[in-house]
Amino acid sequence: MRNIKEIVSQLTLEEKAGLCSGQDFWHTKAIERLGIPSLMLSDGPHGLRKQDQSADHLGINDSIKAVCFPAACATAGAFDRNLLQQMGETLGNECQAEDVSVILGPGVNIKRSPLCGRNFEYFSEDPYLTGELATAFVKGVQSQGIGTSPKHFAANNQEYRRMSISSQVGQQALREIYLSAFETIVKEAQPKTIMSSYNRLNGVYTSQNEWLLTDILRKEWGFEGYVVSDWGAVDDRVKSLEAGLELEMPSSNGINDTKLVEAVRAGLLEESVLDLAVERLLTVTFDYIDHRRAVTWDKEADHAVARQIAEESAVLLKNSGILPLSASQKIAFIGEFAKKPRFQGGGSSHINSFKVTNALDEANKETKIIYAQGYDVTEQTDDVKLRTEAVEVAQNVDVAVLFIGLPDSYESEGYDRTHMSLPQNQTDLVEAVTAVQPHTIVVLYNGSVVELPWADKVAAILEMYLAGQAVGEATVNLLFGHVNPSGRLAETFPLKLEHNPSYLNFPGNGRDVDYQEGIFVGYRYYDTKNLPVAYPFGHGLSYTTFTYSDLKVSKDTLTESDNLEVSVTVTNSGTCRGKEVVQLYVSNQNANHKRPIRELKAFDKIDLAPGESQKVTLNLTPRSFAYFSEELNDWYIASGIYNIQVCRSSREVICETEVRINSSQALPFKVHRNTTIGELLEQPNCQSITKDLMKRIAASFGDHNEESESSAVSDEMATQMMSSMPLRALLSFGILTDDSLEETLIALNTVVE
Numbered sequence: 001m002r003n004i005k006e007i008v009s010q011l012t013l014e015e016k017a018g019l020c021s022g023q024d025f026w027h028t029k030a031i032e033r034l035g036i037p038s039l040m041l042s043d044g045p046h047g048l049r050k051q052d053q054s055a056d057h058l059g060i061n062d063s064i065k066a067v068c069f070p071a072a073c074a075t076a077g078a079f080d081r082n083l084l085q086q087m088g089e090t091l092g093n094e095c096q097a098e099d100v101s102v103i104l105g106p107g108v109n110i111k112r113s114p115l116c117g118r119n120f121e122y123f124s125e126d127p128y129l130t131g132e133l134a135t136a137f138v139k140g141v142q143s144q145g146i147g148t149s150p151k152h153f154a155a156n157n158q159e160y161r162r163m164s165i166s167s168q169v170g171q172q173a174l175r176e177i178y179l180s181a182f183e184t185i186v187k188e189a190q191p192k193t194i195m196s197s198y199n200r201l202n203g204v205y206t207s208q209n210e211w212l213l214t215d216i217l218r219k220e221w222g223f224e225g226y227v228v229s230d231w232g233a234v235d236d237r238v239k240s241l242e243a244g245l246e247l248e249m250p251s252s253n254g255i256n257d258t259k260l261v262e263a264v265r266a267g268l269l270e271e272s273v274l275d276l277a278v279e280r281l282l283t284v285t286f287d288y289i290d291h292r293r294a295v296t297w298d299k300e301a302d303h304a305v306a307r308q309i310a311e312e313s314a315v316l317l318k319n320s321g322i323l324p325l326s327a328s329q330k331i332a333f334i335g336e337f338a339k340k341p342r343f344q345g346g347g348s349s350h351i352n353s354f355k356v357t358n359a360l361d362e363a364n365k366e367t368k369i370i371y372a373q374g375y376d377v378t379e380q381t382d383d384v385k386l387r388t389e390a391v392e393v394a395q396n397v398d399v400a401v402l403f404i405g406l407p408d409s410y411e412s413e414g415y416d417r418t419h420m421s422l423p424q425n426q427t428d429l430v431e432a433v434t435a436v437q438p439h440t441i442v443v444l445y446n447g448s449v450v451e452l453p454w455a456d457k458v459a460a461i462l463e464m465y466l467a468g469q470a471v472g473e474a475t476v477n478l479l480f481g482h483v484n485p486s487g488r489l490a491e492t493f494p495l496k497l498e499h500n501p502s503y504l505n506f507p508g509n510g511r512d513v514d515y516q517e518g519i520f521v522g523y524r525y526y527d528t529k530n531l532p533v534a535y536p537f538g539h540g541l542s543y544t545t546f547t548y549s550d551l552k553v554s555k556d557t558l559t560e561s562d563n564l565e566v567s568v569t570v571t572n573s574g575t576c577r578g579k580e581v582v583q584l585y586v587s588n589q590n591a592n593h594k595r596p597i598r599e600l601k602a603f604d605k606i607d608l609a610p611g612e613s614q615k616v617t618l619n620l621t622p623r624s625f626a627y628f629s630e631e632l633n634d635w636y637i638a639s640g641i642y643n644i645q646v647c648r649s650s651r652e653v654i655c656e657t658e659v660r661i662n663s664s665q666a667l668p669f670k671v672h673r674n675t676t677i678g679e680l681l682e683q684p685n686c687q688s689i690t691k692d693l694m695k696r697i698a699a700s701f702g703d704h705n706e707e708s709e710s711s712a713v714s715d716e717m718a719t720q721m722m723s724s725m726p727l728r729a730l731l732s733f734g735i736l737t738d739d740s741l742e743e744t745l746i747a748l749n750t751v752v753e
């Protein structure tokens with residue numbers, strides 16, 4: 001049995017400081033005399049980006065040939081924990097074979113704005129979905145003895161000034177929206193590492209934010225691994241170590257190691273802080289060493305996994321009945337992406353794919369496809385010649401399939417988009433083709449939502465997102481119905497950018513960015529405001545149909561610590577096999593401040609043959625009913641009625657029932673000079689003092705002229721005025737004096753406790 005504390009005690013101060021930063025771009029340091037190895041960490045997250053030479057973290061130089069899986073923007077649509085776990089297992093095995101100790105992902109930042117340049121690497125606008133899928137991914141990778149690094153912790157929701165901007169986020173939004181997925185991953189899957197982000201959070205760099213890295217992450221959630229900085233994120237090394245950041249990457253060429261040594265020598269940093277950091281690092285290091293296995297990996301087999309994931313993740317946004325295609329039809333594929341698909345994003349997640357398939361070659365294996373380029377993806381200029389050719393082709397076929405989407409230059413790590421439009425030459429192509437061909441289908445290859453002003457004019461839209469290197473087979477299998485689409489949108493497609501809740505506060509002023517929309521992110525905003533959207537969160541069609549019946553809850557009344565089982569029977573009422581995502585939302589309209597109209601709290605994905613039925617049971621926990629109360633600085637469950645809604649999307653409730661929660665939790669109530677009579681009336685213990693005050697108020701207004709009172713002051717008005725009157729106003733009306741107000745406050749605060 002290895003004694004890590006003992007190893008730490010044998011290290012010199014310089015060695016300990018040295019272990020807290022990288023040897024080079026991708027490796028930790030070795031101390032050979034004590035058997036401490038140098039380990040490799042690599043990107044991630046949707047493939048192995050192992051660089052041997054010419055290291056860089058921006059995706060500029062090549063890495064080894066590997067398999068590019070669909071990016072998180074796509075995999076989120078699968079709404080399938082098992083699939084994400086399988087993806088994690090496959091990647092974990094690749095890491096084990098390639099001696100990579102930690103894969104840097106998953107990326108779990110919330111899609112606050114559709115413009116964030118890295119949205120393609122993130123899962124969703126919804127924290128529950130993000131947390132569930134990322135947890136499954138982490139479990140999968142780590143089951144192979146490989147570490148993960150959920151990133152970027154936290155509130156890194158844009159690329160603009162990502163290394164210095166301060167995300168100004170209120171506590172409620174932080175806990176409910178921006179920290180929630182990290183919390184789930186830590187509690188459910190104990191990732192070996194967590195990557196702190198570049199940005200500041202409420203003024204403090206996350207890499208040196210003690211509240212975030214120690215109070216919340218370790219003390220509250222119980223994180224046992226180590227925190228690694230994003231590459232180059234450390235500002236003040238001593239502060240960051242004290243705050244709880246163990247590993248600085250890549251390295252500061254020894255500068256920061258020296259600062260740590262000097263700080264200890266000068267008595268400015270406790271050596272025990274350094275010891276603990278090294279102990280945590282070595283625990284993860286040796287855990288990897290103890291789980292080393294000789295494994296091989298088969299690129300073709302992993303390509304097949306990537307294909308299956310792409311197929312399960314794609315979202316059929318619209319289908320007038322034209323899909324699936326039949327090989328007997330005369331079909332044209334139009335658009336450069338049919339031949340040269342966009343299947344991944346740019347930057348640190350860029351994978352050197354060992355092969356890439358395209359829809360044109362794959363479909364030509366089924367039937368003869370006529371091809372027209374339609375637009376030039378690199379130029380994006382108005383190419384009349386290409387468009388004219390495409391229109392001619394479209395006119396002479398039964399069906400035209402348009403392959404469009406975002407070029408690489410439109411979305412990437414390092415910068416944000418400024419608009420949500422497709423390139424003009426692609427939009428023009430859609431307009432021109434739909435003018436001559438009513439049977440037009442659009443296939444989208446993009447990493448984040450786009451405006452679809454022409455949606456009404458096309459017969460079907462298949463959203464593939466960035467589907468990885470097996471994109472060609474996956475697209476064709478879906479188009480021809482060899483696979484039934486089963487993905488659901490993990491983000492709302494708003495009609496226009498201006499409708500997004502962060503619109504007025506994105507990307508901030510260069511110094512800070514104010515998350516003024518609070519918890520109203522994504523569908524929580526669009527749905528609560530009842531704004532029309534292009535396609536709602538959770539939306540996705542199938543080639544079959546599903547019906548729901550027999551919604552039941554395990555109890556009608558619960559306390560704040562009870563779980564609730566919800567069951568519903570789902571039947572495949574169509575003619576082909578298909579997968580359905582059962583989505584369960586909770587609607588809490590009890591809180592004394594505004595809540596989203598409904599929030600996703602459970603989901604499952606099931607596979608049904610035509611005519612087959614299955615009872616699906618979903619579990620809700622106390623957290624499903626809670627919100628984060630800033631007054632309590634804790635999660636709070638209010639008493640009242642909660643609607644339990646089974647939905648087809650966040651906009652379409654299929655069936656619902658309600659439960660009552662009798663909660664013994666109470667929000668703290670402190671009586672002060674501005675507490676109103678109305679607020680006091682809601683406090684059972686304050687009734688007698690309050691009623692007495694009310695009598696005195698009524699008496700003080702009581703002797704005025706009856707006639708003028710009835711015309712100028714209605715009963716309703718009198719009641720409302722009394723109810724909103726603060727205690728201090730009683731001084732002005734001679735009901736209380738300074739002294740008696742103080743006494744009343746003391747008396748009231750005594751009874752409310």
Ligand code: BGC
Nearest residue numbers: 043057058104151230231348
């Ligand atoms: C990115 C991280 C990535 C790291 C290493 C950074 O620029 O933000 O997501 O893991 O580089 O490549």
